[in-house]
Structures are given as structure tokens and as C-alpha cells.
Amino acid sequence: MARSAPQAEYDPIAERYAAANAGRPLFGEGIYPFFLSALGDLTGQAVLDLGCGDGEITEKILEYGARSVRGIDAAPEMIRIARRREYGASGRIEYEVGKVGELKEPGRHDLVTGAFLLHYAATKDELCRMCGDIAARLNPQGRFVGIINNPGHPLNPDPRYGNTIRAVREFPLEGDTLFVEGRGGNNEVFQFVNYYWKKETYEWALLENGLTCRWKSIIPPRAAFEKTGEAFWRPFLERPFFIMMECKPC
Ligand SMILES: C[S@@+](CC[C@H](N)C(=O)[O-])C[C@H]1O[C@@H](n2cnc3c(N)ncnc32)[C@H](O)[C@@H]1O
Numbered sequence: 001m002a003r004s005a006p007q008a009e010y011d012p013i014a015e016r017y018a019a020a021n022a023g024r025p026l027f028g029e030g031i032y033p034f035f036l037s038a039l040g041d042l043t044g045q046a047v048l049d050l051g052c053g054d055g056e057i058t059e060k061i062l063e064y065g066a067r068s069v070r071g072i073d074a075a076p077e078m079i080r081i082a083r084r085r086e087y088g089a090s091g092r093i094e095y096e097v098g099k100v101g102e103l104k105e106p107g108r109h110d111l112v113t114g115a116f117l118l119h120y121a122a123t124k125d126e127l128c129r130m131c132g133d134i135a136a137r138l139n140p141q142g143r144f145v146g147i148i149n150n151p152g153h154p155l156n157p158d159p160r161y162g163n164t165i166r167a168v169r170e171f172p173l174e175g176d177t178l179f180v181e182g183r184g185g186n187n188e189v190f191q192f193v194n195y196y197w198k199k200e201t202y203e204w205a206l207l208e209n210g211l212t213c214r215w216k217s218i219i220p221p222r223a224a225f226e227k228t229g230e231a232f233w234r235p236f237l238e239r240p241f242f243i244m245m246e247c248k249p250c
Helices: 006-020 025-038 056-063 076-084 124-135 199-208 222-228 230-238
Strands: 046-050 068-073 093-097 109-115 138-149 163-166 177-183 189-195 211-216 242-249
Touching (some): 025 056, 025 138, 025 242, 056 068, 056 109, 124 211
Parallel strands (some): 046 068
Antiparallel strands (some): 138 242, 177 189
16 A cells, blocks of 8 residues: 655644644643653753644643754644744744654754654654654753554544544554544544554664663543543543653663
8 A cells, every 4th residue: 555655644634633633632631741741851951842743742842941942743734833833933943844764964952752753654664764863863861752552552443532543453463554533623534544563663663773662651640530530531541542652872
């Protein structure tokens, strides 16, 4: 099957994605706050946000105290939306169009983030090149923190979370396409694809580039339970279809 480049996928859905993004409780109340708190103290840090999309997390990283923040995304339309947000428009965050795996200039950073990025690799070779670009942009003491589809629970048929994830089989195999369908505020549908890789494959690609990886379960903060109710979160906690990774040079 022909595999589309991420920019080809995201350009037409960029506005719908951005309109839906943090408005979905799973992301706005659960995953993003957890991810940001897991980044720890960002005071004085130079941060690079890869696959920054519409800049939702990128802006928060600056608010959390980072000294400088850059955002890179393969889709020009996503970058256009990020640039019209407050910190994009004021120039406090520098945004660029670029494809991770084929990045050109190699500046070093204390922290590189990639929320929902690495599962866009369509081949193991591409995954390895993406990890190479991450490793090449870290200081020796730097870290990479990412979120991916959880290889242990990759599918989500439950529409309550605003994103369903399906595959051609119940237990996807390496390289299988994952079909993601999201719904925005006006119930507008947007679709894109990801690819399934085992944990071992991510670990291999990272280690090939000198990075070790620790997996971390995503636990929504207490405020999310208070706001949306425990029943909303229970299926996600039982079958968490996203997982976080923290990686360091070894
Ligand atoms: C699901 S969105 C996540 C955006 C943002 N990180 C967030 O959490 O809201 C995934 C983004 O990754 C971008 N992307 C996918 N593959 C990429 C690559 N190889 N290099 C740069 N960006 C990529 C897409 O264009 C899209 O904007």
C-alpha cells in the first residue's frame, strides 16, 4: 500500500484537528497536563518540540518556564496555525516546517519533545532515522520525552475519547497501518494513519542512536477525575492506548 507523507495527511485536516485538539477531555484534561508535569522543571531549558502540530503543547512548554522553545512540524498548515497563536505571532516561539528523519541543521537542546510523533514512521528504517534526528539534537545531558500509541493496547474503538484507532486485525503486526479517526467540536470528522511498532522496535531504533528508553504509563491528574468523572477515565486506565517514553543518551 502507498504510504502518505505526514504533511500530505495533516494539511487538509489542520483546522479541524486544531479546533478539536485540547477541547477533548482525554487530551486537554488528561494527557497534556500529565505530559507537561512529567517534563519537570523547565526553568532555563532550551526545548525543541518535534511534530509540534498546532502548537498546543509547544505554547505550554514556554509557559512552564523554558528559556527558548522551537517547534518543528512536517505539515505547513499546522505550522501556519501554530504561528498565529499568541507566542507564535509574537515570535517568542520559533516555528519551522521540517520532517523529522530528514532534518537539516543540528542545534542541541536540553529537552526534545515528541507528543504523538514516532508512530508516524512507516518503516523501521524511517523510525531509526527519526530517532537519529532526535539524538542529534540533544545535549549530552539532554532528554527526549514522547508519547506514542501504546504497543500493548494499540486500538481504541471507544468514540467517547474523541479519537478512535482501528486496524485490519485485532492484534496488529509490525508495520500495520492504524486508522485514526477524530471528531472536532462541530462533530466534524478527520482521519489520518499511524503505524504499529512493538516496544522492542522503538527501543531498538532509539538504542541504535545511543538513547535508552523508559516507558511510563499515562495517569490523568486528579483534577481530570473530579471534572469529568471516574467512569469516563476507567476504560482508558484499563486499556491505555497511549504511552509515554523518556529517553536519555547512554
Ligand atoms: C497527532 S499530531 C500531534 C501534534 C502535537 N504534538 C500535539 O500533541 O497536539 C501529529 C503531528 O505530527 C506531525 N508529523 C508526523 N510525522 C512527522 C515527521 N516525520 N516530522 C515532523 N512532523 C511530523 C504531523 O504533521 C502532525 O502535526
